[in-house]
Amino acid sequence: MSYTIGQVAQETGLSVHTLRFYEKEGILPPVKRNESSRRIYDSADIEWLKFACCLRDTGMTIDEMKKFAQLTIQGQETTKERITLLEEQKERINSQINQLLNRMSMIDYKIKFYSNNLG
């Protein structure tokens, strides 16, 4: 199956603008075009975009996503390097979760303090 940019926007939750922006930035391997230069996305593109969102949402910058995309384009010889990057990303996620849990207990403490003040 193939999709227009509008359909991909629907499917991924990214705006049409952002899809073009991501392609220009090299976050997405160049998308195929039809005779009149319109983008034609396939399922692999959509999967890749969803995964890119996953990286972005866990704190990866556009530059890092770009690097990851370039490695993907280079093929199997970079698989190990990509695994390493993903392991690093997992570590970042773990830190984020731990930080959030710490912050959560600070907020709990504050709520308790306020509640005492109240009673």
Added chain:
Amino acid sequence: MSYTIGQVAQETGLSVHTLRFYEKEGILPPVKRNESSRRIYDSADIEWLKFACCLRDTGMTIDEMKKFAQLTIQGQETTKERITLLEEQKERINSQINQLLNRMSMIDYKIKFYSNNLG
């Protein structure tokens, strides 16, 4: 005890610029000054700043922090409202953690896929 802006920067990890910025924005109740207009922070200011960082790091915007600060300045009559805001913030943290866990398993899945490709 009282502290200069430089000491507070050290203690909170915020830059001197950011401390002045936060005050200008109303995130911090106005700080006392000495005869020559220099800021003098006390322990309560530092505690408040640390808590503000906690809110910021869990996704609260400057505008929301400002609102929270304004309520604090208004005194005990706003305690309930502040508790509500903090409960909402806890909910946000919970969503963030859940999202991170989901993203984590997507990344695990990708790593597994890459590893199969490798062997």
Added chain:
DNA sequence: CTACAACCTAGAGTGTACTCTAGGTCAAGG
């Protein structure tokens, strides 16, 4: 055939949260 929506490009503009600059004051050490 024409209106309309969806698409195209290059490049400008926006929002958020800082971060820095210029030009000046102040207090302590040599």
Added chain:
DNA sequence: CCTTGACCTAGAGTACACTCTAGGTTGTAG
């Protein structure tokens, strides 16, 4: 005295990640 470093203000500049605009093309429905 004079230099040095920490401080002051107002306001300009930056980084990031979009987001939008202007001006134009394409293709389908009425």
